[in-house]
Amino acid sequence: MKAIRLSFFHMLKLVRQDRMLLAAGLAPLLAGTAIHFGVPFAEKIRIRFTGLPAILSPYYGLFDVFFSSITPAMFCFIAAMVMLEERDDHIDRYLSVTGLGRNGYIVSRIGFPALAAFGVTAMLLPVFHLTPLSVGAILFLSLTGSLQGVILSLLIVTISSNKLEGMAVTKLASLMMLGAVIPYFVPAPFSFVCSFLPSFWMGKAMMEGTLLYLLPSLAAEGGWIAVLWNPLCKACR
Amino acid sequence: MIQVNHLSFRYTKKPFIQDMNFSVAEGEIFGFLGPSGAGKSTLQKILLGMLPNYQGSAMVNGRECKNHGSDFYESIGVDFEYSTLYEKLTAKENLQFFSSLYKRQTRAILELLASVGLENDADKRVSDYSKGMKSRLNFVKALLHDPELLFLDEPTSGLDPTNSRLMKDLILAEKRRGKTILLTTHNMQDAAELCDRVAFIVGGTIFALDSPHNLIMSKGAAQVTYTWLDHGEQTASCPMDKLSEDTRLHMLIAENRLQSIHSSEPTLNDIFMEITGRTLV
Numbered sequence: 025m026k027a028i029r030l031s032f033f034h035m036l037k038l039v040r041q042d043r044m045l046l047a048a049g050l051a052p053l054l055a056g057t058a059i060h061f062g063v064p065f066a067e068k069i070r071i072r073f074t075g076l077p078a079i080l081s082p083y084y085g086l087f088d089v090f091f092s093s094i095t096p097a098m099f100c101f102i103a104a105m106v107m108l109e110e111r112d113d114h115i116d117r118y119l120s121v122t123g124l125g126r127n128g129y130i131v132s133r134i135g136f137p138a139l140a141a142f143g144v145t146a147m148l149l150p151v152f153h154l155t156p157l158s159v160g161a162i163l164f165l166s167l168t169g170s171l172q173g174v175i176l177s178l179l180i181v182t183i184s185s186n187k188l189e190g191m192a193v194t195k196l197a198s199l200m201m202l203g204a205v206i207p208y209f210v211p212a213p214f215s216f217v218c219s220f221l222p223s224f225w226m227g228k229a230m231m232e233g234t235l236l237y238l239l240p241s242l243a244a245e246g247g248w249i250a251v252l253w254n255p256l257c258k259a260c261r
Numbered sequence: 262m263i264q265v266n267h268l269s270f271r272y273t274k275k276p277f278i279q280d281m282n283f284s285v286a287e288g289e290i291f292g293f294l295g296p297s298g299a300g301k302s303t304l305q306k307i308l309l310g311m312l313p314n315y316q317g318s319a320m321v322n323g324r325e326c327k328n329h330g331s332d333f334y335e336s337i338g339v340d341f342e343y344s345t346l347y348e349k350l351t352a353k354e355n356l357q358f359f360s361s362l363y364k365r366q367t368r369a370i371l372e373l374l375a376s377v378g379l380e381n382d383a384d385k386r387v388s389d390y391s392k393g394m395k396s397r398l399n400f401v402k403a404l405l406h407d408p409e410l411l412f413l414d415e416p417t418s419g420l421d422p423t424n425s426r427l428m429k430d431l432i433l434a435e436k437r438r439g440k441t442i443l444l445t446t447h448n449m450q451d452a453a454e455l456c457d458r459v460a461f462i463v464g465g466t467i468f469a470l471d472s473p474h475n476l477i478m479s480k481g482a483a484q485v486t487y488t489w490l491d492h493g494e495q496t497a498s499c500p501m502d503k504l505s506e507d508t509r510l511h512m513l514i515a516e517n518r519l520q521s522i523h524s525s526e527p528t529l530n531d532i533f534m535e536i537t538g539r540t541l542v
Contacts, residue, residue, distance in 0.1 A: 027362045034358050041349055118345035121309050121334050123363040123406070128331075 027124045031132035035106050045102045052095040052144065056152030059087050063154065084154035085230035089204040092149055092165035093223060096141035096173025097201065101194050103137035104180035108190045116260055126260050134177050142170040155230075164238050165226065171245040172200070172222050178252035182259050207231050220244055262287045262410060262441045263308065267317035270307060270465075277303060278465040280317070285443060287409075290436055292444040292456035294533060300465035301445045305412055308443070309339065322410065335365055338403035342415040344395045345402070348388040352379060352398050355387060356405060363406040373401040377431065393424035400431060411435060411442045417451050429455060449529040453477075459529070463537045476532050483526040485510075489518045 039045045067080040110116045120126040145166040149157065157165075179197040184190040203221030207228040210218075218224045225241035263285035270278040278300050285291040293301045306312045307319050313327035320326070322336055346355050353370060360367040374380045377397035387395065396416070403411060416432060417425040432455055436442060446452055452459050453473040461468040469476060483501045487510060488494055499507040501524060513519050527535075 026364075030358075030361045034361075038347070038349070113348060114341065114343050114345045115347065117311075118339065118341060119362075120311065121337065121339045122359060123332075123334055125331055125334065126311075 027122075028128045028132045028136070031119070031124050031129065032136040035103065035133060035137075038106055038109075039102055042105075045105055048098050048102050051098045052091075052148060055094045056091055056148055059091050059154065060152040063087055083208060086204060086208055086227060087154050088149070088157065089165065089223065089226045089230050090201065091152055092145050092169040092226070093172055093201045093204070095145045095148060096138065096170040097176055097198060099137045099141035099144070100134070100173035100177040101180070103133050104177045104194075105187055105190055107133050107177075107181050108184060108187045111259075112186055120260060126257070130256065130260065134174055134181075137177070138170045138174045141173050142166050145169055160235050161229075164229065164235050168222055168226050168238065168241045168245065171242070171249070172226075175200070175222070175245060175248045175252065178249065178256055182252055182255040203227065204230075220247070222248070262289075262322065263291075263443070264320040265308075265318065268304075268307065268315060268319050269317055270303060270312065270315040272303075276465065278307075278315075281465075281467055283460055283467060283470055285441060287441050288436070288439050289457045290432070290442040290444060290455050292446060292452040292459040293462055294446060294449060294452050294459050294529070295462035296447060299462045301462055302414065303465075304462070305414060305443070305445055309337070309412060332364065335363060335406065336409045337412065338406065338408035338410070339412045340400050340403040340414065340416060342418055344387075344399055346387045346395065346398060349386060351384050351386055352390070353383040355398070356402060359402055360405045365406055367405050368407050370405075373404060374398075377401050377427070393420055396420055396424065396428065397431075400428065404435070409439075409441060411440050412445075413442060414445045415447070416444070417446075417448060425451075449533065453529045461533055461537055468537045469532075473529050477527055477529065479532075483524045485522065485524050487513070487522040488520040489513050490520060494520065 039049060063080060063084070067078060070076070070080075071078060107116060110119070116129065119129045124132070143166075146162055149162050149165060153162075176194070176197050180190050180193050184193045200221050201223050203218045203223035204227030206215045206218045206221075206224050208231055215224070219240070222241045222244045225237040225244065229235060229237035229241070263283075265281055265283050268278060268281040269276055281304070283291075293304065295301050303312065307315050308321055308326055310321075310326045310329040310333055315327065318325065321329075321333075324330070324333060347358070350358070352374060356370045356373065360370065371380060371383065374383050377400065379394060379397060379401075382390070382394065387398065390398065396419075400413075400416065403413075413432065417428050420428060429451065432442060432444075442455075444452070444456060456473060458470065458472050459476070460470040471479070484498050485501055485504060486496065486498045488496045497507075497509065499510060504510065
């Protein structure tokens with residue numbers, strides 16, 4: 025465990041030396057500020073000038089889902105970029121034959137960042153939320169958001185072979201966050217076409233105000249992780 | 262230290278390593294010689310526990326490689342052919358990080374750097390290092406936790422003669438410290454100089470396994486070639502073990518007419534080609 029912890033801290037040191045990754049790490053604060061203050065302000069200004077009824081406030085829950093996805097996505101994107109850089113330098117293979125081991129390496133680069141993302145999301149969501157959220161809802165969104173971040177990491181690391189490809193895959197894989205929009209705009213049963221996306225269940229939970237959708241969300245995330253696990257192990261060989 | 266019995270492995274349906282058997286004793290330098298794609302790196306990966314889907318048995322330090330525990334790598338040091346260093350960090354930062362990954366007491370970083378002449382470059386970023394410096398740093402990285410078993414993959418590949426000599430001296434110094442060393446190379450001169458025993462590998466099969474000396478001697482005696490002047494320079498050859506029967510050579514020696522004389526032993530590469538029908542490159 026000591027080696028895993030030190031390997032994680034070492035990753036943070038590498039991130040501090042990379043301005044792009046450091047900026048990505050601070051992005052959740054910017055996004056949270058923009059959502060918490062910018063969206064209601066924009067809504068108020070629009071109502072004042074047009075006199076039309078509110079069009080954004082019915083979807084504030086959706087903004088909370090997005091925020092709870094952005095923080096883990098950024099954290100896991102950063103970790104995935106570090107992994108790709110380590111792969112470029114053949115360091116991932118070397119770390120697998122040190123006291124850290126392959127599993128330790130994966131835990132320090134995917135598990136710990138997801139855990140950190142969970143903690144940070146759970147702390148920031150009560151600050152930047154737009155709708156009233158219970159403790160259960162905060163934990164639900166933080167957990168499912170973090171696991172979605174793990175999926176993003178796995179997709180980046182298994183599909184890309186270098187940092188440049190990683191950027192492209194990140195853009196594509198980030199689209200999976202849009203599943204949260206589906207329950208709001210697509211009626212059932214057609215909306216269930218997107219039920220394989222964890223964000224779909226996050227959106228549905230916020231729209232219907234029930235945390236029962238935690239279970240299908242976790243099941244979808246478990247499925248994704250199970251499918252991507254073997255390619256990850258092969259990629260780290 | 263290493264015991265391999267009936268080892269087979271396949272990436273696809275076609276076997277890549279077939280029924281390999283060998284053992285490596287403690288304190289021995291054992292070399293795998295073979296051309297690219299022969300299966301040397303795959304074998305190394307199996308012994309390092311990176312490819313668990315093999316058939317047969319591969320034991321390292323008394324443990325089956327596919328079932329190794331978390332402390333398996335505490336007694337193993339690996340020096341891959343390519344650099345495995347953080348380019349943006351200094352040599353000292355690299356070694357500090359890698360040494361932190363082991364439970365056992367690690368060797369003093371500055372002493373290790375001094376042993377390869379890098380003590381004055383400890384605070385220089387690795388990206389500013391030359392290839393020779395990176396190779397030396399890569400090598401001492403494998404020694405950080407003072408492992409009993411060293412896996413060295415093409416340790417002199419791409420090095421100039423000076424750095425190559427330095428690297429070979431470092432390897433021999435580790436042998437004197439009692440380390441067991443597994444060397445993967447296609448450089449037969451390195452193998453002949455460093456290894457106690459070598460295994461010729463082609464197509465995932467061991468074709469021969471013995472000491473370099475025995476392999477060379479098993480394939481006939483050296484030839485002696487000599488020249489003399491007789492209406493121009495004349496040349497003749499004779500097997501070393503038939504020298505006493507060469508009357509012309511005796512006569513030339515008696516008359517002090519020899520212009521030159523030298524022996525030429527077959528090299529390990531010659532033996533490799535003869536046994537496997539392949540070259541080493």
